[in-house]
Amino acid sequence: MTTLYITGAGVSAESGIPTFRGEDGFWSIGSRNYTPQQMATRAMYEQNPAEFLKWYYHRFVTYRHHGPNAAHYWLADKQLITQNIDGLDGKAGNEQFISIHGRIDKVTPFHIQGEDVEVDMAPWDEVDENNLTMSLLDLFKISSKGPELNVSLKPLVLLFDEFYTDLYGIDCAQKRMWDASKMVFMGTSFSVNITQMALDIARQKGIPIEVVDPEPTHIMHANVEYFAMTAKEYIDRDKRSQL
Structure with missing residues (x-):
């Protein structure tokens, strides 16, 4: 059997x-400007990567050593x-x-879904929390153009619109x-x-x-x-x- x-x-x-939907859960807490359902999307990562990465870091990555x-x-x-x-x-x-x-300790190149890509370790230990936004954008290779296919990195996490x-x-x-x-x-x-x-x-x-x-x-x-x-x-x- x-x-x-x-x-x-x-x-x-x-x-x-914390559990996702409990009183202390991730989905009961949004960013200052967006609901969690808006945050945890590929669209948010593409349109506002700084907001997405800061939210992801605070809501998930801070628990990586548990x-x-x-x-x-x-x-x-x-x-x-x-x-x-x-x-x-x-x-x-x-x-x-x-x-x-997905896994909080992994990243992939930003890619079109379904493509075969490499999985690498996430650079969380290199984050400078005193300059969080710029540090995350730099580590994830995101320029003022936004995330670029096969250049930028993306957390290995399945988002709501994926x-x-x-x-x-x-x-x-x-x-x-x-x-x-x-x-x-x-x-x-x-x-x-x-x-x-x-x-x-x-x-x-x-x-x-x-x-x-x-x-x-x-x-x-x-x-x-x-x-x-x-x-x-x-x-x-x-x-x-x-x-």
């Missing part, structure tokens, strides 16, 4: 990283697709996890969904396309689903079990059942 785990921001909450928690370590040997970009699953030892929305490509591992993710005999969704609000894609496949296959979240979203599926608890509580429960 192959169980596929699909995780969201709730799994990283115990590592001190460490994994018990849930990440428990998932280290599991088939895993995560919506999180924090890279904590890799830090915990999972060498095959799919980070379907689509899944193999750069983010979508082909491998879909294969794991089709190969799974069970799916466990942990700490996700089911508000993104990847969870809907997985649910559609689970329904077609008629496989069991578990939903783990303190306030689980109820979904349309014939064989679903809900666990109104945190990922840590679920893991502790699983460990006790193994005794």
Whole structure:
């Protein structure tokens, strides 16, 4: 039996990283001039790269040194697709996890979606926070012309107005969904396309689903079990059942 785990921001909450849509979440906080839904777009990166990069730096990059928690370590040997970009699953030892929305520690050349490009380490440690705007624009090779294709850099993050490509591992993710005999969704609000894609496949296959979240979203599926608890509580429960 192959169980596929699909995780969201709730799994990283115990590592001190705010969830996306909670009261302290990223999407409840905008920039001074734009809503988060406006900020997290390719259009914003193209039209106002300074505003985009400052927002991205403050909302995501400042958490880059946080460490994994018990849930990440428990998932280290599991088939895993995560919506999180924090890279904590890799830090915990999972060498095959799919980070379907990107990674805060990676960048690519700015490119047309679907093109095959190199992935490099992000230059965050070189940022001068005393001169944040100019430092970010310089490090990401953005001139007064704005981002230039195949010249400028772009954070490896899937934005609201972008689509899944193999750069983010979508082909491998879909294969794991089709190969799974069970799916466990942990700490996700089911508000993104990847969870809907997985649910559609689970329904077609008629496989069991578990939903783990303190306030689980109820979904349309014939064989679903809900666990109104945190990922840590679920893991502790699983460990006790193994005794």
